[in-house]
Amino acid sequence: MLPRPLRLSLLAAIVVLCTAGPTFAAPADDLREAQKLYAQGRVAPALEKVDAYLKAQPREPQGRFLKGLLLTEQKKIQEAIQVFTGLTEDFPELPEPYNNLAVLYASLGNYDKAKSALELAIHTHPSYATAHENLGDIYAQLASRAYDRALQLDKNNAGAQVKLSMVKDIFSAQKAAKGEPSKSAGRVEPAAKGAAPKTEPPKADPPKAEPPKIEPPKAEAPKAAPPKADPPKADPPKPAPPKTEPPKQAGTDDTKAVQAAVEAWARAWSAKDVKGYLASYAPGFETPGGEKRDAWEKQRAERIERPKSIEVSVKFQSVKVAGDEAAVVIRQAYRSDTLKSNSTKTLKLVRSGGRWLIQQERVGG
Numbered sequence: 001m002l003p004r005p006l007r008l009s010l011l012a013a014i015v016v017l018c019t020a021g022p023t024f025a026a027p028a029d030d031l032r033e034a035q036k037l038y039a040q041g042r043v044a045p046a047l048e049k050v051d052a053y054l055k056a057q058p059r060e061p062q063g064r065f066l067k068g069l070l071l072t073e074q075k076k077i078q079e080a081i082q083v084f085t086g087l088t089e090d091f092p093e094l095p096e097p098y099n100n101l102a103v104l105y106a107s108l109g110n111y112d113k114a115k116s117a118l119e120l121a122i123h124t125h126p127s128y129a130t131a132h133e134n135l136g137d138i139y140a141q142l143a144s145r146a147y148d149r150a151l152q153l154d155k156n157n158a159g160a161q162v163k164l165s166m167v168k169d170i171f172s173a174q175k176a177a178k179g180e181p182s183k184s185a186g187r188v189e190p191a192a193k194g195a196a197p198k199t200e201p202p203k204a205d206p207p208k209a210e211p212p213k214i215e216p217p218k219a220e221a222p223k224a225a226p227p228k229a230d231p232p233k234a235d236p237p238k239p240a241p242p243k244t245e246p247p248k249q250a251g252t253d254d255t256k257a258v259q260a261a262v263e264a265w266a267r268a269w270s271a272k273d274v275k276g277y278l279a280s281y282a283p284g285f286e287t288p289g290g291e292k293r294d295a296w297e298k299q300r301a302e303r304i305e306r307p308k309s310i311e312v313s314v315k316f317q318s319v320k321v322a323g324d325e326a327a328v329v330i331r332q333a334y335r336s337d338t339l340k341s342n343s344t345k346t347l348k349l350v351r352s353g354g355r356w357l358i359q360q361e362r363v364g365g
Contacts, residue, residue, distance in 0.1 A: 031063050038066065043073045059306075059338065061091050068100060077104055078290070085289035086299070088120075092343040092363040095121040095128045102134055106141070114138050120363055123344075254321040258349055261356035262328055266312045274301045282350050282357035307336035317344070324351040325359075 030053035037046035047070045053063045068083035081104050087097035098121035105114040115138050121131040147164035150157050261280065268276030278297055287296040304310065317329040326349040334341045348360035 031066070034063075034066060034070075038070060043070050046070055047074070059090065061087060061094070065097065068097070072100070072104065077107060080104055082289045082291055088363060089288065090303075090339070090341075092341060093124060095125040095131060098124065099128070099131050099134060102131075102138070106134075106138060111138050111142050111145075115142070116362070254326070255319050258319055258321060258326045258328060258356050259316060261349060262314060262316075262330065262347065265358065266314045266332075269304065269312045270310055272304055272310055274304050277304060280358055282352055282359045284350075285358060286360045288361070307338055309337050311335045325349070326351075326356065 030049045034046045034049035034053065037043075037049060047067065050063055050067045050070060054060065054067065057063065064083055064087055068080045068087070071077075071080035071083060081101060084097040084101045084104070087094065088101065091097070098117045102114040102117035102121070105111070105117060115135065118131050118135040118138065121128055122135065125131075144164060147160045150160040151164065154160070265277065265280035267273075268280065278300065285293070287293060289296075291299075311334075313333045315331040315333075317331060318327075319329075320327045328347045328349060330345050330347065332343055332345050334343075343363050346360075346362050347358055349356045350359045351357075
């Protein structure tokens, strides 16, 4: 799966980025030469040309995109992931970087991250056929894992045997129908062993066990009913005072606190207050590219300090608080002297030391 989607994404990205308007400069000679060298399979000299080009225009997306492809060809997967992750942060409206991130995650066997990246690509461009096809491959791999796991637990599971055989037939057909792409499918196929969703009917039982968790409150109401039967009819008023109001008030306070934390994060970003901005993230923050926290903080500091001015505003679309965790969906408007963008973001926050801090951040609802 690795070479096919990346090459298709390169062609799509060049069209998108070159027609995106006056924001992007026309490709320099170094970039044109790098593209020719890449097409000829001369990866090392192509990367030298791209690096020379990016020294002059470090934020230009087309050169960064090509660099990600070249690093992928050199099997420098983590470096390529960082490049494409940076593109999704700076240009969230482009679907190709998400697609290529998915391909890279899949090559590492991380199908959950691959699935999330492809869903974001489709969310950005619903008609992006490559992402839809790749997502189908990911689901097939996850199904293969699940069936394989089911057979490890029960070798006599005839249903799982049939389904696993059907999934393997799909990949066999791909190999027979395609030449070079089939090799990439083969790379993904061996990793299709482990654990995943379907074929876990036993896990369908726990959900049935959940209703009892809802019934205890109903059981408490009957406990209030016996007092009703007692002479003092003053008992009915006891259930009447909605003791649910304090939780609602607490929930409202938590919601306001979460919103205030997100707004403080946006203000620090707008003020180019790097310390305040980074302080909004939890110690266990999941960095987008899986890089080390120090490297991520250095990269974010550079991106905040580089523009002359930054203005970030947020509109809350939903805020859900559950205990010490919160999920927030916002519409973010970013404006600087070099870039304007609007995107939907989902933030996961956790309560730590009396403060709400960002644990996870991703583009998309």
